[in-house]
Amino acid sequence: MESTIIVEDIDSRxxxxxYYTPQPIADFICKWAITEPAVRVLEPSxxxxxxxxxxxxxxxxxxxPENELFGRVKGVELLAEEAQKSKARAANYGLNSTxxxxxxxxxxxxxxxxxxxxxxxxxxxxxxxxxxxxxHRSLAIQLMQEMGLNPNKLTNIWVPxxxxxxxxxNSSGKLGxxxxxxxxxxxxxxxxxxxxxxxxERVTIVTFKKLVFKDIQxxxxxxxxxxxxxxxxxxxxxxITSLEELENLDIAAVQNCDVKVLEHDTEKWTKYFLDEAExxxxxxxxxxxxxxxxxxxxxxxxxxxxxxxxxxxxxxxxAEKWGIxxxxxxxxxxxxxxxxxxxxxxxxxxxxxxxxxxxxxxxPDEDFDLLPPACQAYIRYGESKDYHKGYKCRIxxxxxxxxxxxxxxxxxxxxxxDYPKLIVNETDAxxxxxxxxxxxxxxxxxKKVALSFLNSLTFAFSEITGRSYGGGVLTFEPTEIxxxxxxxxxxxxxxxxxxxxxxxxxxxxxxxxxxxxxxxxIQLKFTAAEVKQFRCIWKKLSSRRLNRK
Ligand SMILES: C[S@@+](CC[C@H](N)C(=O)[O-])C[C@H]1O[C@@H](n2cnc3c(N)ncnc32)[C@H](O)[C@@H]1O
Numbered sequence: 001m002e003s004t005i006i007v008e009d010i011d012s013r014x015x016x017x018x019y020y021t022p023q024p025i026a027d028f029i030c031k032w033a034i035t036e037p038a039v040r041v042l043e044p045s046x047x048x049x050x051x052x053x054x055x056x057x058x059x060x061x062x063x064x065p066e067n068e069l070f071g072r073v074k075g076v077e078l079l080a081e082e083a084q085k086s087k088a089r090a091a092n093y094g095l096n097s098t099x100x101x102x103x104x105x106x107x108x109x110x111x112x113x114x115x116x117x118x119x120x121x122x123x124x125x126x127x128x129x130x131x132x133x134x135x136h137r138s139l140a141i142q143l144m145q146e147m148g149l150n151p152n153k154l155t156n157i158w159v160p161x162x163x164x165x166x167x168x169x170n171s172s173g174k175l176g177x178x179x180x181x182x183x184x185x186x187x188x189x190x191x192x193x194x195x196x197x198x199x200x201e202r203v204t205i206v207t208f209k210k211l212v213f214k215d216i217q218x219x220x221x222x223x224x225x226x227x228x229x230x231x232x233x234x235x236x237x238x239x240i241t242s243l244e245e246l247e248n249l250d251i252a253a254v255q256n257c258d259v260k261v262l263e264h265d266t267e268k269w270t271k272y273f274l275d276e277a278e279x280x281x282x283x284x285x286x287x288x289x290x291x292x293x294x295x296x297x298x299x300x301x302x303x304x305x306x307x308x309x310x311x312x313x314x315x316x317x318x319a320e321k322w323g324i325x326x327x328x329x330x331x332x333x334x335x336x337x338x339x340x341x342x343x344x345x346x347x348x349x350x351x352x353x354x355x356x357x358x359x360x361x362x363x364p365d366e367d368f369d370l371l372p373p374a375c376q377a378y379i380r381y382g383e384s385k386d387y388h389k390g391y392k393c394r395i396x397x398x399x400x401x402x403x404x405x406x407x408x409x410x411x412x413x414x415x416x417x418d419y420p421k422l423i424v425n426e427t428d429a430x431x432x433x434x435x436x437x438x439x440x441x442x443x444x445x446x447k448k449v450a451l452s453f454l455n456s457l458t459f460a461f462s463e464i465t466g467r468s469y470g471g472g473v474l475t476f477e478p479t480e481i482x483x484x485x486x487x488x489x490x491x492x493x494x495x496x497x498x499x500x501x502x503x504x505x506x507x508x509x510x511x512x513x514x515x516x517x518x519x520x521x522i523q524l525k526f527t528a529a530e531v532k533q534f535r536c537i538w539k540k541l542s543s544r545r546l547n548r549k
Contacts, residue, residue: 029057033174042165044164045076048085051123055121056073059072070095073090110143138156139262171228174324181220204254206238207242210241221311239386291485298449300437306432307393315352322381331430334433352357414435415474418542420459451515472545491523516535
């Protein structure tokens with residue numbers, strides 16, 4: 001099939017996920033994957049041929065004569081123009097144009113059901129499901145289902161590329177691909193993680209401390225999978241600084257790195273950045289009945305959705321100017337508006353004085369004609385700006401009434417930089433959807449829960465339950481907050497006010513020392529060495545993430 005399917009109005013390079021692989025990466029992967037001459041290699045989305053050429057060079061390097069290259073490499077590429085470039089590169093080594101097939105990879109698979117390979121290398125496109133041309137999408141999904149998988153609608157095209165090309169490997173095959181680091185943590189890749197853990201005996205992942213693709217923010221890893229291994233089965237993660245280091249990386253040394261047991265579950269893989277002793281410690285905690293999950297102590301939900309913050313979220317000054325202050329609700333809209341582990345009247349007033357948008361316009365839930373004139377005037381102003389036509393507002397019975405405006409007992413930050421934050425709400429303020437709302441279960445004291453949260457064990461786990469996508473930020477969905485292990489203090493020896501004051505002075509380490517001692521050492525009888533390990537895990541994972549800023 002020739003490729004004229006590109007949708008015109010989206011940047012075509014982005015749409016086809018066409019960011020080509022830097023040569024040192026293609027060379028490294030080929031060097032790792034191709035160790036003997038008698039192999040057949042597949043490149044499922046070869047672009048202009050960086051991998052194709054690296055495969056050929058690697059084959060020549062290990063002694064394949066040029067006149068025996070034919071049939072050893074197969075490239076597939078959707079775009080005719082790019083396929084042509086790959087063909088030209090292959091032709092430089094005497095390979096004829098059948099080396100590269102200009103087609104959609106999934107159609108290629110469907111049309112060649114018996115094709116098998118010893119090695120797969122490549123860098124599949126990264127395109128979200130909705131931008132993924134329908135005809136390719138349905139075929140990819142169908143082929144995955146035939147393999148017994150259940151891809152969901154949020155999937156990304158790299159998933160079927162990875163899984164389906166793996167499915168075409170011979171029994172001792174190897175796969176080396178450039179894959180988004182999202183593989184480690186996103187929900188849509190959970191099934192892929194399980195698949196890889198079962199399908200391959202060993203998975204090696206090379207990660208970079210700095211981003212390696214110049215044009216894109218996307219963090220990538222090198223995924224190296226082996227179907228049959230002589231030594232230990234499992235997973236290992238090798239972290240390197242830069243492309244230069246990759247060029248000098250000794251493959252034998254990588255093959256000798258410690259391999260950790262790979263669990264066949266849907267959990268995130270972030271924990272494999274840790275060493276085996278650290279993983280074992282976390283595993284013990286997971287099975288420790290004394291340690292609850294945050295979700296048992298509190299319910300976390302998203303904040304309110306205004307539909308158009310520009311209109312609904314206003315400063316005190318704007319509210320007064322329009323005469324609508326009595327028709328507002330107090331709301332926190334930015335993480336930076338919290339300073340301690342409690343949110344007080346004074347905090348709210350300070351925000352209001354600083355002209356921060358802390359007021360949600362919330363007129364009575366009545367028809368327009370029955371509303372006070374000031375509210376009518378402000379709504380008319382909103383309509384003059386077409387704010388009522390936005391999707392969220394349009395589907396409401398009355399566009400100007402923001403639903404679900406309740407006051408939570410606490411707040412949990414959706415995105416954090418340094419550490420996860422749980423704050424007790426002492427005001428009647430709610431929050432927008434940049435901040436999660438928390439309802440503490442009535443049998444637990446909110447202040448005690450918030451204090452207990454500030455320990456090294458909880459922080460260590462937060463790095464594994466949350467997700468980070470480059471840029472340094474750690475993000476939590478409400479369910480992910482609920483999954484964080486959170487042991488609860490059983491006494492009142494720690495002074496909430498004192499801790500709040502310390503947090504306001506950014507003295508988090510002192511606070512953690514205090515809570516770790518009381519909660520982890522005295523109460524739960526962890527050893528000082530174990531507590532130090534929790535602290536190290538937190539530090540290791542958070543610095544890794546913050547390094548990517
Ligand atoms: C990230 S680029 C990588 C190219 C090459 N593998 C490299 O590493 O330099 C992804 C390539 O996949 C191609 N592509 C996108 N959809 C495809 C499909 N359905 N079948 C085959 N190739 C496809 C794009 O045109 C693009 O050239």
